[in-house]
Amino acid sequence: KPVIATAVGGNVEVVEPGVSGLLVPAQDAAALGNAIMSLLSDEPLAKRLGRQAQELVQRRFSAHRMVKEYVATYERLLDGSTLGNPTSSKSPILYISYNGLGEPLVHSQVLPYLRGLAALGYPITLLTYERSNEIPGYSEQQRRALRQLAESRIRWCGLRYHKSPSFMATLYDVFCGCMRAARLIVFSGIRVVHARSYVPALIGYWAKRILRTKFVFDMRGMMADEYVDAGTWRRGGPLYRLAKWAERWLLHGADETVVLTERIKEHLEQPPACGTNSHRITVIPCCVDE
Numbered sequence: 001k002p003v004i005a006t007a008v009g010g011n012v013e014v015v016e017p018g019v020s021g022l023l024v025p026a027q028d029a030a031a032l033g034n035a036i037m038s039l040l041s042d043e044p045l046a047k048r049l050g051r052q053a054q055e056l057v058q059r060r061f062s063a064h065r066m067v068k069e070y071v072a073t074y075e076r077l078l079d080g081s082t083l084g085n086p087t088s089s090k091s092p093i094l095y096i097s098y099n100g101l102g103e104p105l106v107h108s109q110v111l112p113y114l115r116g117l118a119a120l121g122y123p124i125t126l127l128t129y130e131r132s133n134e135i136p137g138y139s140e141q142q143r144r145a146l147r148q149l150a151e152s153r154i155r156w157c158g159l160r161y162h163k164s165p166s167f168m169a170t171l172y173d174v175f176c177g178c179m180r181a182a183r184l185i186v187f188s189g190i191r192v193v194h195a196r197s198y199v200p201a202l203i204g205y206w207a208k209r210i211l212r213t214k215f216v217f218d219m220r221g222m223m224a225d226e227y228v229d230a231g232t233w234r235r236g237g238p239l240y241r242l243a244k245w246a247e248r249w250l251l252h253g254a255d256e257t258v259v260l261t262e263r264i265k266e267h268l269e270q271p272p273a274c275g276t277n278s279h280r281i282t283v284i285p286c287c288v289d290e
Helices: 029-041 043-060 063-077 104-109 111-119 138-151 166-188 198-211 223-229 238-253 262-268
Strands: 004-006 022-024 093-097 124-130 155-160 192-196 214-220 256-259 280-283
Touching (some): 029 043, 063 256, 063 280, 104 111, 104 138, 138 155, 192 198, 198 238, 223 238
Parallel strands (some): 124 155, 214 256, 256 280
């Protein structure tokens, strides 16, 4: 299917106008209407854009390519000790997600990566926060995820997600995560903690400082700014400023940072985002379902 997107954020890196879709200015209803009508009135154009977009996605956003990027990230952290040697033992990885096994995001953006890594011989432990009473069909999706983890021989540890009071509940979740991560790291010989987004990153940072593991901050997007765009936080408000301070702190402490787009990378490479820290920032976009 042909794609029409607004020319904001990562869209401009995915959609090439006239090649893989059409871009229109944000908040421009007239431009959006004209783009829709152009596709409705020109079926060959619509088919060509759809076909070329599909080829682009399959080439640049496959789970296989994302796994290769993560392997390269781990090998840099581990000094290439297993790079290109399929017979050597791989270092255990602890992957932490603040989402639960029953959530769609885990099925589309976490499990494909981890199963790919496990297939390459990496011993993977997945730590999640479960919120089974909040999402319809959660238990069924959780069981499906558990079957996939068992098939791939991925170890799973689940913690209960606490919702309220919001700030204190999050701090408690971080504390519980640190305690569980410590046991896993000590008894499983884990050398790399891969933290998906900000709350898990607090655990990853703690593990680096206390237990001397490597810390991958898979920040994905700019959380504070996303909350502002969603109307949840006020730009310049106390929660926004606290989150931006934590972001700079985590970026400075991470051994590697993973982001979704080149634009975010360029922004983070400018002070004061990264300060004097010269660690590597890698762009690894989301993968598509296969």
